[in-house]
Amino acid sequence: MSVRTERLATERASTPAYVRIAAELRSRIRASELQVGEPIPPERELCVELGVSRMTLRRALGVLEREGLVRRDATRGTFVSEPRVQLRLGSFSQEVVRAGRHPGAELFWAEERRADDEIASGLGVAPGHPVYALRRLRRSDGEPLAVETTYYRADLVPGLLDGDLTGSLWDEVRGRFHLRLARTTAELEVVVLDVENSGHLGARQAAGGLQLTRRTYIESGECVEYAVDVYRADRVSLIIERAVDDE
Template identity: 40%
Template sequence: MSADEIDWARRLAVDASRAMPLYHQLRERLRIAVREVEPDTPMPTERALMEFTGVSRATIRRAVADLVSEGLLVTRQGSGTYTAPARVPTELGRRPRGFTDTMARLGRQPSTKVLEAELVAASAEIAERLGLAAGDQVVVLERLRLLDGEPCMVERAHLPADLVPGLLDRDLDGSLYDTLSLQYGLVPAQGTESIVAVNADQRLARLLDIPMAAAVLATSRTTSTDSGTHLEYTLRHARGDRCSFLIELGASGGQLGDHSSLDPALRPALFT
């Protein structure tokens, strides 16, 4: 359904005689209405909403602000308010899958822009994540992941250089996991992933085309092969309006519990 097909005056009617505050009535009516509209649809202007509802601009703004904070609406400077874009779910807790594979399974068009690809000496922190000694060589691969041509996520992967000789000479625009599997016989089979919300710094905001200090979803992933060989340590920063993360609870052989330990590297934005 499009926004033009909704009878806003009827759907958003509020009753001043009720004990419930007007902004609360309006917010709940808006909540129902926007869920029936296609993602990324422009909403009526503040002036139009005032005409539909008969309430003040302050009441309109308060109700809309609540739905923006919940992620049901998004505001775009100089453009207006829109229903939130459809989020792309990424599964956490199952066998590790890469961005390209996940998006292809969902029928979306993934693409990649390589930002950095180099061989460096591992810091103590990176070495610990990968089961290496500090100073051992690692491949660092930072890429901007796009979905249907729009920036979606920045990934920074670290891999033991000894496992992937010649990786920097290969095409790195596609699936890294496919390259690891087909060229090196390395398949991510198990690992851990943590998630936290951080604020985008200037560089991350520019790369993802979002406002400075906007909230982004940040994850850290470590994976290994079936034989236990440490394979990758990857940090990802994803746009909250385009990505969501799905965690399967009570997986086979697992237990539910309090897993509150998060990678300290994610607490500030990674990029400076």
């Protein structure tokens, strides 16, 4: 046995069985041996084929579920998931359309309030400044992908809440208030979905999420929008682009 072969054998022996099984099934999915929407073979069959216990197989399937490659139904079995929806930093509605899907929004609440310390810091205003606050569930082809909590400076977009709150708010800002959105910034964090957000997004409790904290600025340099968006990590991939050589 060569040194390389021996090393690979040692690595394989030291790799937990569920990790190896997850890698095998992942490879089959990516090679289209298992098609999108098709059920994974029954657990009993896979256990026999792969020579592992049902507990080991279920741990492997749990890995693939967290990666968004499979979805598990307690009564029907495990199915190959559709690919993650790829969204770039920007308008959710426009990005969903670009991905060839249909955007949707469900408004939970919308109100005018005074900015607390967090909101004031996010918008770059003094505490107590009037803001519009709203929370929406964003969908793609009817599938819930994100819970958006958004704050706008009321003095820059007076009467915003009287308009259409089910589509792109950026389009409302551009069209109704003739403001040019100059730039947006974002901070991305991996989070655990709480009970409320997991319920809205149809995800398991304590599932992984992506939290995107955004700020959008107009030409004058003022921040018009501060938002905290929570996405299903298993159904969305966020693409953040930036210039490098031109900076």
